[in-house]
Amino acid sequence: MLTIACVACLQACSREAKSPDAAHAPAARAAVGPAPGAGDSVPVSPRAVVGRAPVIGGVRPIVALDARGEQILPTPSGVPILDQYLLTFVPEVLFVRTGQSAEFRNSDGVLHNIRVRVTGSNVPAFNIALPTGGIYRHMFDRTGIYDVLCDIHTGMSAAIIASSTPYAMIADAKGNFVFNDVPPGKYTLTAYLSAGRRLDRDVDVGEGRTEVTIE
Numbered sequence: 001m002l003t004i005a006c007v008a009c010l011q012a013c014s015r016e017a018k019s020p021d022a023a024h025a026p027a028a029r030a031a032v033g034p035a036p037g038a039g040d041s042v043p044v045s046p047r048a049v050v051g052r053a054p055v056i057g058g059v060r061p062i063v064a065l066d067a068r069g070e071q072i073l074p075t076p077s078g079v080p081i082l083d084q085y086l087l088t089f090v091p092e093v094l095f096v097r098t099g100q101s102a103e104f105r106n107s108d109g110v111l112h113n114i115r116v117r118v119t120g121s122n123v124p125a126f127n128i129a130l131p132t133g134g135i136y137r138h139m140f141d142r143t144g145i146y147d148v149l150c151d152i153h154t155g156m157s158a159a160i161i162a163s164s165t166p167y168a169m170i171a172d173a174k175g176n177f178v179f180n181d182v183p184p185g186k187y188t189l190t191a192y193l194s195a196g197r198r199l200d201r202d203v204d205v206g207e208g209r210t211e212v213t214i215e
């Protein structure tokens with residue numbers, strides 16, 4: 001589960017909500033789990049956990065569903081990718097799974113660097129230079145939220161959310177979220193709200209659809 005709530009990231013998420021332009025479409029595809037903000041438009045499987053979390057001050061909550069029982073959660077297929085393209089990090093918010101590699105790319109014709117640190121701190125995860133066409137892989141050991149910057153182009157920024165569960169996403173502008181194909185078992189649902197607020201609720205998932213409202 002996520003351990004750190006981050007106002008800066010939540011503000012970034014809010015920006016994303018207010019500007020759903022084309023630049024965010026690759027972000028949604030690259031993210032682990034349902035597309036951020038897709039909400040009701042996400043196909044809902046018969047065995048899904050659907051629900052709603054509070055949206056406070058227009059800030060969309062980050063929602064994570066983590067096992068509290070013995071069930072083994074599925075391993076995501078594919079590698080989450082954070083690209084640098086047109087002097088922009090794509091996606092703006094990337095979900096990664098702890099213990100699995102994430103890939104960093106430079107698709108621009110100029111040199112970038114990537115400096116990643118625990119959000120709101122100077123605790124580094126890594127800092128590398130990435131030339132044109134470069135690829136770098138990093139595995140996040142610890143759950144949390146990370147700031148991503150390029151020191152060469154100070155306008156570039158992104159956030160990485162590392163979680164120990166594949167069921168993590170940003171709710172849509174109304175707070176709706178969907179986790180498809182969740183194996184039956186005991187879970188804890190956590191919603192990270194604005195200003196560092198956090199809500200937890202135990203959820204028992206059965207064979208059918210599970211609905212949960214957290215408030």
Ligand SMILES: [Cu+2]
Nearest residue numbers: 112150152153
């Ligand atoms: Cu750069």
